[in-house]
Amino acid sequence: MKRSIVWFKTDLRINDNETLFQAVSVSDEIIPVFILDERLLEQKNFGFRRIGAFRLKFLLESVRDLDRSLREIGSGLIFRIGKPEVVVPELAKQFGATKVFGKKEVASEEKELQGIIEKELWKQKCVFEDFSTSTLYHALDLPFGIRDIPDVFSVFRKRVEKETLIRKVIPEPQKINSPYIPPIDLPALQMLAFAEPEPDERAVLRFQGGESAALQRLQHYFFETRSLSRYKETRNGLIGADYSSKFSPWLAHGCISPRTIYEKVREFEGMHGANDSTYWLIFELIWRDYFRFMMKKYGKKMFDLNGFNGQTPPGTAQHENTLFSWINGETGDAFVDANMRELKCTGFMSNRGRQNVASYLIDQLQLDWRLGAAYFEEQLIDYDVSSNWGNWAYLAGVGNDPRGKRVFNTRKQADDYDPKGEYRKLWLSEY
Numbered sequence: 086m087k088r089s090i091v092w093f094k095t096d097l098r099i100n101d102n103e104t105l106f107q108a109v110s111v112s113d114e115i116i117p118v119f120i121l122d123e124r125l126l127e128q129k130n131f132g133f134r135r136i137g138a139f140r141l142k143f144l145l146e147s148v149r150d151l152d153r154s155l156r157e158i159g160s161g162l163i164f165r166i167g168k169p170e171v172v173v174p175e176l177a178k179q180f181g182a183t184k185v186f187g188k189k190e191v192a193s194e195e196k197e198l199q200g201i202i203e204k205e206l207w208k209q210k211c212v213f214e215d216f217s218t219s220t221l222y223h224a225l226d227l228p229f230g231i232r233d234i235p236d237v238f239s240v241f242r243k244r245v246e247k248e249t250l251i252r253k254v255i256p257e258p259q260k261i262n263s264p265y266i267p268p269i270d271l272p273a274l275q276m277l278a279f280a281e282p283e284p285d286e287r288a289v290l291r292f293q294g295g296e297s298a299a300l301q302r303l304q305h306y307f308f309e310t311r312s313l314s315r316y317k318e319t320r321n322g323l324i325g326a327d328y329s330s331k332f333s334p335w336l337a338h339g340c341i342s343p344r345t346i347y348e349k350v351r352e353f354e355g356m357h358g359a360n361d362s363t364y365w366l367i368f369e370l371i372w373r374d375y376f377r378f379m380m381k382k383y384g385k386k387m388f389d390l391n392g393f394n395g396q397t398p399p400g401t402a403q404h405e406n407t408l409f410s411w412i413n414g415e416t417g418d419a420f421v422d423a424n425m426r427e428l429k430c431t432g433f434m435s436n437r438g439r440q441n442v443a444s445y446l447i448d449q450l451q452l453d454w455r456l457g458a459a460y461f462e463e464q465l466i467d468y469d470v471s472s473n474w475g476n477w478a479y480l481a482g483v484g485n486d487p488r489g490k491r492v493f494n495t496r497k498q499a500d501d502y503d504p505k506g507e508y509r510k511l512w513l514s515e516y
Contacts, residue, residue: 086113086114087111087112087113087114087183087184088112088113088114088115088116088180088181088182088183088264089108089111089112089114089115089116089182089183089184089185089186090115090116090117090118090173090176090177090180090182090184090185090186091104091105091108091115091116091117091118091185091186091187092118092119092120092169092173092185092186092187092188093117093118093119093151093162093188094119094187094188094190094339095188095219095337095338095339095469096188096218096219096339097119097147097148097150097151097294097295097296097338097339097340098151098154098296098299098339098340098341098342099151099154099155099158099257099258099296100254100255100256100257100296100342100345101218101254101255101257101342101344101345102218102255102257102339102342103216103217103218103255104186104187104188104215104216104218105117105186105258106255106256106258107186107214107216108184108186109258109261111184112184113262114262114263114264115160115261115262115263116163116176116180116182116263116264116266117151117155117160117161117162117163117261117263117266118162118163118164118165118172118173118176119148119151119162119163119164119165120164120165120166120167120169120172120173121144121164121165121166121167122167122168122169123166123167123168124168126141126166126277126278130459130462130463131403131453131455131456131459131460132459133459133460133462133463134463135462135463136462136463136468137279137432137463137464137465138274138279138280138281138282138432139282139431139432139433139464139465139466140432140465140466140467140468141274141277141279142274142281142282142294143292143293143294143334143338143466144294144338145271145272145274145294146293146294146295146298147294147295147296147338147340148162148164148269148271148294149269149271149294149295150294150295150296150297150298150340151295151296152164152269153297154296154297155261158257158258158259158260158261159260159261159262159263160261160262160263160266161263161266161267161268161269162266162269163176163266163269164269164270164271166272169198169202170198170201170202170205173185173202173205173206174202174205174206174208174209174211177206177209177211178209180264182211183210183211183212184211184212184213184214185202185206185211185212185213185214186213186214186215186216187199187213187214187215188215188216188217188218188219188339189215189216189217189218189219190215191377191378191380191381191471192380192384192387192470192471193384193385193388195470196384199213199215218339218342219339219342219343219377220343220373220374220377220378221251221343221344221347221367221370221371221373221374222245222249222251222371222374223252224378224381226249226250226252227245227249227378228244228245228248228249229244231378231381231382232382234378234379234382236379236394236485237485238372238375238485241375241378242368242371242375245371246371251344251347252344253344253348254342254344254345254348282432283430285430285431287427287430287431287511287512288427288430288431288433289324289325289326289328289331289431289433289435290326290331290433292331292334292432292433292466294334294335294338294340295340296335296340296341298335298340299332299335299340299341300341302330302331302332302335303332303341303345303346303349306327306330306331306332307349307350307353308353308356310327311357312327312330313330313350313353313362313363313366314353314357314358314360314362314363315362316329316330316362316363316365316366317361317362317365318362320365320436321435321436321437321502322435322437322502323435323437323438323502323503323508324507324508324511328435329435329436330366332346333467333469334433334466334467336373336467336469337467337468337469337472343370343373343374346366346370347367347370350363350366350367373469373471373472375475375485376471376472376475376476377471377472379393379471379475379484379485380470380471380474380475387471387474387475387478387484388455388474389483390453390454390455390483391483392478392481392482392483392484393478393483393484394483394484395483396482396483397483398447398453398454398481398482398483399447399448399451399481399482399490400447400448400450400451400452400453400454401451401453402450402451402452402453403452403453403456404452407450407452408446408450408452408456408460411425411442411445411446411450411452411457412425412429412460413425413426413429414426414429414512414513416445416450418445418449418495418496419499419509419513419516420441420495420496420498420499420503420508420509421441421442421445421495422512422513423508423509423511423512423513423516424438424439424441424442424512425442426512426513427512428442428464428465429464431466432464432465432466433465433466433467434465437498437502439461439476440480440493441493441495441498442457443457443476443477443480444480444491444492444493444495445493445495447480447481448492448493449495454477454478454480454481454483455477457477458473458474458477461473461477
């Protein structure tokens with residue numbers, strides 16, 4: 086009997102998941118596994134936790150939803166807390182697995198961890214196979230190798246749009262054969278030394294983790310409200326659920342794939358017509374791809390102070406008091422402070438807000454940009470390693486910006502995007 090482990094990571098879905106599809110196609114039995122790396126709960130980066138309560142809550146909700154989906158087709162999910170390089174080989178030995186299937190990684194820490202696991206599995210004659218599940222365009226279909234990917238996004242985008250086809254969505258399995266998997270037992274946040282986040286009525290959306298919630302959000306934004314048709318005009322909004330798609334938390338955890346969103350955009354266009362807004366959502370998915378490919382191309386350099394292009398950022402300071410004034414929304418710049426308080430209270434911030442607060446930390450406070458990136462890693466519900474560090478490096482002038490260093494005038498931005506001060510009044514009692 087061919088028995089395989091499917092190691093779920095940030096691909097918490099059963100639809101359009103090549104890792105799961107390939108495992109099912111060549112195995113008699115499947116053992117689905119999710120491992121919460123204990124180091125994620127313990128380690129710090131620049132003084133910040135590697136995960137905060139908002140994202141951890143969303144993650145556990147997503148794991149529970151995945152378990153429910155798997156049980157509906159005859160399987161279930163084994164949940165463990167520990168070190169993956171220990172847990173994966175132990176489970177492979179326990180179940181007599183000859184293969185472990187997992188998502189392909191691009192960031193340096195994750196790649197190093199996978200290398201360790203592969204060596205441990207090889208000792209017990211178990212093979213590790215990985216598949217790309219995170220991007221709209223498959224890396225193997227690009228018109229250039231990873232090392233030759235252009236460092237300017239517009240050059241990359243024009244070529245892939247012209248020369249690369251987007252693969253079809255892979256259907257979810259209708260049946261999975263598994264040995265008995267006990268009911269999942271997920272810990273409460275308090276058991277993991279995290280306080281349960283307090284719901285805030287000002288939040289743009291109550292983000293619920295899981296593939297089911299992701300598909301509900303897509304249905305709402307595309308077909309129930311037709312908000313997609315206005316996306317380009319409203320995407321720089323600040324208040325409310327539908328100024329933008331809000332897909333990012335589900336994309337970050339792999340609860341929905343970019344290709345699923347793409348196919349639904351095309352379906353929407355067939356029903357209601359294509360316009361600049363329908364294209365712009367795809368455009369943003371291509372940006373997301375690009376940061377992942379850049380992470381694969383440059384590896385650890387993406388985390389260096391001088392980035393991959395070796396430029397000197399505006400500031401390198403790590404003043405604790407200045408940093409905490411930014412974190413707590415007490416800088417004195419009302420637009421920056423409102424956005425930072427939204428992030429602290431909800432784990433989310435608009436794209437317009439993120440650009441402004443990042444520019445303020447980098448250019449006005451002249452702090453080390455990596456402090457901001459590390460705080461976002463802890464606080465954001467939609468944290469994604471490639472997009473987060475790629476965007477911060479971009480704004481610091483040490484990444485992919487071909488025009489050189491750009492600085493946001495936060496007061497002008499407030500006048501342009503919050504002309505009546507409604508957003509600032511919402512988040513600042515003193516405004």
